Amino acid sequence: MVEMYYDDNANIDALKDKTIAVIGYGSQGHAQAQNLHDSGLNVIIGLREGSSRWKQAENDGLEVKSISEAAKAADVIQILMPDEVQANVYESHIKPGIEPGNAIVFSHGFNIHYNQIVPSKDIDVYMVAPKSPGHLVRRTFEEGAGVPGLIAVYQDATGDAKNLALAHAKGIGCTRAGVLETSFREETETDLFGEQVDLCGGVSTLIKTAFETLVDAGYQPEMAYFETFHELKLIVDLIYEGGLEKMWSSVSNTAEYGGLTVGPKIINEQSREAMYEALERIQSGEFAREFVLENQTNSPVLSALEKKEKEHLAENVGKELRSKIPWLQG
Ligand SMILES: NC(=O)C1=CN([C@@H]2O[C@H](COP(=O)(O)OP(=O)(O)OC[C@H]3O[C@@H](n4cnc5c(N)ncnc54)[C@H](OP(=O)(O)O)[C@@H]3O)[C@@H](O)[C@H]2O)C=CC1
Ligand SMILES: CC[C@](O)(C(C)=O)C(=O)O
Ligand SMILES: [Mg+2]
Numbered sequence: 001m002v003e004m005y006y007d008d009n010a011n012i013d014a015l016k017d018k019t020i021a022v023i024g025y026g027s028q029g030h031a032q033a034q035n036l037h038d039s040g041l042n043v044i045i046g047l048r049e050g051s052s053r054w055k056q057a058e059n060d061g062l063e064v065k066s067i068s069e070a071a072k073a074a075d076v077i078q079i080l081m082p083d084e085v086q087a088n089v090y091e092s093h094i095k096p097g098i099e100p101g102n103a104i105v106f107s108h109g110f111n112i113h114y115n116q117i118v119p120s121k122d123i124d125v126y127m128v129a130p131k132s133p134g135h136l137v138r139r140t141f142e143e144g145a146g147v148p149g150l151i152a153v154y155q156d157a158t159g160d161a162k163n164l165a166l167a168h169a170k171g172i173g174c175t176r177a178g179v180l181e182t183s184f185r186e187e188t189e190t191d192l193f194g195e196q197v198d199l200c201g202g203v204s205t206l207i208k209t210a211f212e213t214l215v216d217a218g219y220q221p222e223m224a225y226f227e228t229f230h231e232l233k234l235i236v237d238l239i240y241e242g243g244l245e246k247m248w249s250s251v252s253n254t255a256e257y258g259g260l261t262v263g264p265k266i267i268n269e270q271s272r273e274a275m276y277e278a279l280e281r282i283q284s285g286e287f288a289r290e291f292v293l294e295n296q297t298n299s300p301v302l303s304a305l306e307k308k309e310k311e312h313l314a315e316n317v318g319k320e321l322r323s324k325i326p327w328l329q330g
């Protein structure tokens with residue numbers, strides 16, 4: 001089995017005399033910055049002037065500076081803005097403040113692996129990538145738990161990059177659940193594959209198609225929503241806790257037989273071929289080029305798809321049903 005790193009394998013002191021600037025205070029930024037701060041590290045936040053999150057970060061007890069000032073003041077600069085803006089902001093606001101021996105840190109390898117950011121050789125470049133949406137990085141940390149994470153070193157100018165990465169992962173809470181070492185290439189390709197094929201793209205298309213099939217066949221949309229959307233979380237929780245074995249042992253024998261025999265007809269050899277195709281487009285850089293160009297042209301495809309997604313019947317039905325479930329408010 002691959003070597004895993006837990007709390008006892010990481011020394012947070014590697015970062016204790018350093019100032020960490022977290023650039024961006026969105027999904028990952030707010031979570032990782034607060035976790036690092038609560039772990040006793042010296043964290044500042046870098047935001048663009050006029051950011052609506054400036055006050056939020058200050059209310060969370062963090063010092064906020066402009067991106068340029070934060071990058072200049074810090075030894076370790078963690079870039080937690082959307083992937084598509086990182087290269088421009090890096091060139092104009094971050095790079096001028098970087099000194100030899102500093103470190104830049106990513107939670108996803110897109111910009112380094114696909115050559116959008118080319119760092120100078122005299123700095124450390126490492127990654128700490130929680131395998132979780134940002135809000136759960138924070139929520140689990142506050143509960144005394146954590147999410148698994150990855151570390152990777154792309155450049156080790158100081159000779160200490162791996163220790164810094166492990167300390168960083170500990171500060172975020174990832175070593176509580178387990179951290180494994182990877183490369184920027186492996187993280188980038190597997191993360192893009194997972195979100196396109198399985199976690200986000202695959203699952204959302206599966207549940208929408210199942211919902212549409214039931215509604216088209218004349219079943220009530222509310223029924224279809226509970227069956228295909230709502231219950232998915234309860235099923236996935238079982239897989240999260242105990243793998244497929246726990247899920248199959250909890251559902252009825254009828255569901256187990258039906259699921260194991262019919263499932264492979266739904267996600268079939270054609271789906272596997274489509275998965276390989278998606279992976280090849282990621283590995284060849286074709287997807288990255290498409291995404292970079294999409295953003296340079298003001299995201300025409302994404303904005304059209306977002307509108308269509310919002311208008312889906314299941315979204316409206318779901319909103320109504322969830323509004324009556326007290327623990328799903330807020
Ligand atoms: N979302 C997730 O759960 C995960 C994300 N990652 C990676 O983490 C990184 C951050 O992603 P995520 O947290 O989703 O990012 P967000 O979209 O949540 O980042 C929002 C933050 O970035 C700032 N920002 C956006 N555009 C600009 C800009 N042009 N100039 C300056 N600041 C800007 C926003 O500023 P303002 O406050 O002014 O709006 C805000 O503070 C990415 O590399 C992503 O791949 C990795 C694992 C999971
Ligand atoms: C699954 C989507 C993700 O890769 C993540 C939360 O890990 C992302 O980029 O947001
Ligand atoms: Mg991911």
Ligand SMILES: [Mg+2]
Binds near residue numbers: 108191192195
């Ligand atoms: Mg991702």
